[in-house]
């Protein structure tokens with residue numbers, strides 16, 4: 001957009017190694033009044049390299065800012081006068097304006113020392129970013145958008161609570177030897193793509209001209225949501241004008257400022273289909289141009305901030321920026337929007353299908369229909385009956401009711417009286433036991449805890465947990481027998497009994513418990529635990545499927561289960577929570593990607609275990625932190641177990657599949673899912689030991705011995 005400084009000047013500057021001085025360089029504000037004037041300026045722009053055009057001679061330009069070297073002034077003024085083009089001199093000697101630009105020093109480790117009426121060097125800005133990250137842990141996280149040609153990081157940060165070129169290298173508009181030929185634009189674009197599915201608004205800040213520009217730079221055609229974007233933009237510029245009366249013009253790039261392609265905003269809009277993309281050309285309108293004086297910095301920033309806030313407000317009014325997942329009750333999200341999996345499953349009733357498809361199309365979201373009629377798949381679900389008193393009648397390729405699972409647990413305790421004791425971890429809202437069992441071959445062992453069925457519609461969860469139980473009791477496999485003997489296993493297949501019953505008898509897709517709230521029912525028991533309760537990914541609306549409840553541990557199920565777990569927590573080495581679906585292995589926490597002490601161990605062990613899971617059928621799981629992998633979601637059981645009880649290894653399985661059947665996983669996949677999961681649990685134990693976890697007493701003795709040897713060798717050293 002800006003034209004070059006004469007080549008000779010640049011050469012002098014580089015050759016001398018000194019900072020170039022602009023003494024007596026003059027800034028002109030030229031005011032073309034007709035097309036003849038414009039032509040004169042356009043000829044000059046295209047053919048004369050001596051002048052630096054700070055703004056372009058575009059049709060309808062109110063003014064054109066041009067910088068001239070002292071020796072070229074006379075030629076310019078003569079040309080303008082000869083052609084009767086009106087002009088004024090804005091700055092007689094721009095070096096004086098440059099000298100006035102106070103560069104303040106940022107005081108390290110003190111984010112409050114940053115001033116808003118000064119310019120800062122890169123070093124200070126980067127130091128300030130680092131300090132922000134430290135000053136706002138969990139809110140501000142550093143982001144590296146790539147690397148510059150000279151090897152500098154393109155540093156940025158994320159704030160989160162829960163987007164007329166030249167082929168002449170001498171030109172200021174030189175587009176480079178090819179698209180993304182430059183490290184800065186290429187690496188930054190790669191970075192932006194990586195988060196693009198979550199970008200709703202992309203703002204690019206430039207100066208000057210007081211313009212708010214919309215893509216594209218080569219066409220004025222109203223593409224995509226052009227009129228929405230224009231409408232939102234103009235309203236926001238109204239908000240910008242309130243404070244100081246600064247007037248901005250909102251328009252399409254090609255229309256407002258000449259054709260210019262290859263810009264960031266065009267790419268972000270076209271390739272990433274970000275809904276709202278704007279380019280600000282900040283103050284002023286040619287008086288100072290790029291040398292905006294310090295006393296205008298703060299006012300410019302303030303009015304811009306006003307407009308950004310209004311942009312968000314208006315965008316919401318026009319149906320953008322809506323967190324459909326936690327706000328729109330018309331759709332049943334079978335999975336939350338998860339960055340790592342790249343898909344979201346949701347179920348729509350017939351009457352809301354059109355609205356949904358329109359919304360998706362409008363935002364350029366691709367989709368397929370996995371199931372046209374969910375009821376048909378529900379009717380295909382077959383049940384087997386468990387014969388009381390006969391533990392062998394339990395099948396592992398079928399789903400069972402709560403009654404049958406509980407009867408089987410009681411029968412197991414009678415069949416294996418020496419090693420099994422029935423455990424009751426409290427009662428549900430409707431008074432059902434939260435029934436589980438303990439498998440123990442002796443006292444004092446470390447505990448592996450299995451939590452199933454906290455979300456009632458995820459039927460594969462209790463089925464898998466029951467399979468593992470059976471394996472621990474009946475398998476001939478040496479590794480399984482050893483695992484059964486080495487640890488105390490505490491197993492609760494259905495931790496949300498009321499919901500589970502409801503999903504069998506009334507509503508197959510029920511997720512929460514069944515406590516009534518007015519005309520609504522149920523709290524999401526995996527949002528009700530007292531760890532960052534209601535911080536992110538949860539709802540305050542009892543009608544929502546992610547309702548967090550009236551308070552942390554407000555629900556009898558989560559409260560009593562947590563009390564129960566606390567009584568044995570110091571022996572728990574591994575806690576596994578079973579959900580479906582999506583094929584993920586998740587680690588805490590639901591609102592932060594900050595690496596806690598054994599974060600990398602947990603990822604390392606988890607990924608190796610998922611390698612083992614994939615052996616049997618090639619099923620692939622992704623291992624990651626909850627906040628990163630599945631969106632922010634707090635108040636979940638594993639976060640509390642890790643955060644409050646400091647259990648070393650804590651994982652959440654999201655079992656099969658990846659959205660083909662979702663919660664309606666067909667019977668012929670139950671056993672395969674259970675088998676591969678069992679493989680992974682064994683590998684998890686194996687890897688955990690290699691990393692120094694889950695070691696029974698013999699392991700402890702070995703490390704004491706090692707320390708003793710260390711002390712002895714130190715002594716001999718001195």
Ligand code: 0X9
Nearest residue numbers: 526579580590633636637639652
């Ligand atoms: O959102 C959830 O509760 C789980 N996903 S699901 O689709 N089964 O509902 C993930 C739980 C992850 N753990 C925590 N958020 N603590």
Ligand code: ZN
Nearest residue numbers: 455458579580
């Ligand atoms: Zn779940």
